[in-house]
Amino acid sequence: MDAEAISAATGLRVIARAGVGLDNVDIPAATAAKVMVINAPTSNIVSAAELAIALMMASARNISPAHASLRAGKWARSKFSGTEMFEKTLGIVGFGKIGQLVAHRMKAFGMKVIAYDPYLSAEKVSTLGVKLVELDELLKNSDFITIHLPKTKETVNLIGEEALSKVKPSVHIVNAARGGVLDEAALYKAITEGRVAGAGIDVYATEPCTDSPLFSLDQVVATPHLGASTEEAQERAGIDVAHSVRKALAGEPVPDAVNA
Incomplete structure (x- = not known):
């Protein structure tokens, strides 16, 4: 999600990463657009x-x-x-x-x-x-x-x-x-x-x-970037980020928001 993609998504409210790394998200651009960025920092x-x-x-x-x-x-x-x-x-x-x-x-x-x-x-x-x-x-x-x-x-x-x-x-x-x-x-x-x-x-x-x-x-x-490639880590990441997205859309505090 770069600045161009973020600016094109006029109704975007949340960018969620079911994992830890956010190298592929332009966090300053998201912040400027008032888009919350969420990850799952403890999942893996x-x-x-x-x-x-x-x-x-x-x-x-x-x-x-x-x-x-x-x-x-x-x-x-x-x-x-x-x-x-x-x-x-x-x-x-x-x-x-x-x-x-x-x-x-x-x-x-x-x-x-x-x-x-x-x-x-x-x-x-x-x-x-x-x-x-x-x-x-x-x-x-x-x-x-x-x-x-x-x-x-x-x-x-x-x-x-x-x-x-x-x-x-x-x-x-x-x-x-x-x-x-x-x-x-x-x-x-x-x-x-x-x-x-x-x-x-x-x-x-x-x-x-x-x-x-x-x-x-x-x-x-x-190995080909297998750090989070276990059934347990993937399940944990999906559950964690789903909970965070629900909180974000409901206007509740989101502990795993990286730019809020």
Whole structure:
């Protein structure tokens, strides 16, 4: 929904997104037209967190290339030696609801968790058993990095060439948040040069994406934006947004309105 579409819809009162991301909605244009924009911000928290964890584990244990090798008729156990997550350091970039859920679950794996989030206090984060650090410190000390940031002007290519020059060569990086926060070209370069061990990617700067150079790498496990693709998350999103639309049209307060 861009400005042109919004201005053409003269009777439009509500734009509802049965999910979280609003990259495809011109929120300032909607606000100027007095159109309420609604999403379902908590609908996919569990599903998104679980996918990030799945990608992390798949990368650590070479599950994608090992599966492909076995299907090709090979039994190459020695080729796919992985790494444990136990007692490793997990760096979470963006410590909102999804990042916090990932932290909670991965602490149960015995991981040490650190986080970067410029909008949270160290005191608040410490109550969750997590240490808040600057981004540079996170990059230098993490064995696994998972990104949980929205795509904004400030976060586009936040994890790019400069950031990737600071990580351990043994690091595994996961992005199941928003495409464009992780610079895919810089990641490809870092992996092929041996500066990043592996990655799990679910989101891309341009979608649909079917021809990324990353797809050619055994060190990358990739999925087609499946973060919210569970029956439970889709049902939850539909119910949540339907309740919000009803409230909006009835003139009631709408907690999930993003521009009201």
